[in-house]
Amino acid sequence: MTALLEASSLAVSLGRRPVLDDVAFTLAPGETVGLVGPNGAGKTTLLRALAGVLKPVRGEVRLEGQPVGSLPHGHFAARVAYLPQGGGSYWAVPVRTLVMLGRLPHRERWSKPETADERAVDTALAATGVEHLAERPVTELSGGERARVLLARALAGEPQLLLADEPVSGLDPYHRLEVMEHLRALSQAGKAVVVVLHDLTLAARFCDRLVLLADGKVAASGPPEEVLTPQRLDSVYRVRAVLGRQGGEPFVVPWDRLGDKDDSSLAEGTG
Numbered sequence: 001m002t003a004l005l006e007a008s009s010l011a012v013s014l015g016r017r018p019v020l021d022d023v024a025f026t027l028a029p030g031e032t033v034g035l036v037g038p039n040g041a042g043k044t045t046l047l048r049a050l051a052g053v054l055k056p057v058r059g060e061v062r063l064e065g066q067p068v069g070s071l072p073h074g075h076f077a078a079r080v081a082y083l084p085q086g087g088g089s090y091w092a093v094p095v096r097t098l099v100m101l102g103r104l105p106h107r108e109r110w111s112k113p114e115t116a117d118e119r120a121v122d123t124a125l126a127a128t129g130v131e132h133l134a135e136r137p138v139t140e141l142s143g144g145e146r147a148r149v150l151l152a153r154a155l156a157g158e159p160q161l162l163l164a165d166e167p168v169s170g171l172d173p174y175h176r177l178e179v180m181e182h183l184r185a186l187s188q189a190g191k192a193v194v195v196v197l198h199d200l201t202l203a204a205r206f207c208d209r210l211v212l213l214a215d216g217k218v219a220a221s222g223p224p225e226e227v228l229t230p231q232r233l234d235s236v237y238r239v240r241a242v243l244g245r246q247g248g249e250p251f252v253v254p255w256d257r258l259g260d261k262d263d264s265s266l267a268e269g270t271g
């Protein structure tokens, strides 16, 4: 089967600085893949290369077998939503208007939104729990509210593939879980998600596979519990963590910085 998205021997430089080297990546419909790794490892750079925002110096990214650079922009934009880190600045437009921008790849130029557009916006607002903010100016939202609105805009485009860079950063625990549950629902509905995460429990619980980056290379990739081993948490993240299962699902709680102290009471968690 052709992968939805794939990359091989990918190398990316920013300025003169080599940032990614020899990275292989593949994603099938129905999967959620987490990009994890320490600060500066290259997660955002990989996501931007997958989104076609950065041009690799070696290798190529293919969407349904076609090099992304060769695809007409409209074709790509109607299939792939890229949610960058942070989100940038906005005019004081109402939330609903901003979320409707996510429908642009599906609309005729200058046309009015149709029922299907309104419905997709309603669904996206509900999925991210921001319906009550629909008429508020985007500039008057809290950071976490704005992050959810930006995710809603990406979801409104009903993409086949969502590339999301730290979509839960700045969200409270309830909304982190809500967003992750929604990403999982997308992949369960046959879409695909690539998500950058620093929260290793969310990564382990909600992703089918993880790609662990370190210094611009893939240090490990595979099922979460095969990737987030005590040895790798130690060598890549330089932390010791409490690993366990709760209700059959894995959790990973970073506990000690490596070399901090020798706390032999740390044990495998239970649940």
Ligand SMILES: Nc1ncnc2c1ncn2[C@@H]1O[C@H](COP(=O)(O)OP(=O)(O)OP(=O)(O)O)[C@@H](O)[C@H]1O
Binding pocket: 014, 015, 017, 019, 037, 038, 039, 040, 041, 042, 043, 044, 045, 046
């Ligand atoms: N415009 C740039 N020019 C040169 N180097 C850059 C540029 N942007 C990022 N880098 C470097 O590329 C490397 C990877 O950055 P990237 O943002 O991909 O890391 P990351 O894994 O997403 O990090 P974080 O967890 O901190 O968001 C870092 O060493 C960073 O300093």
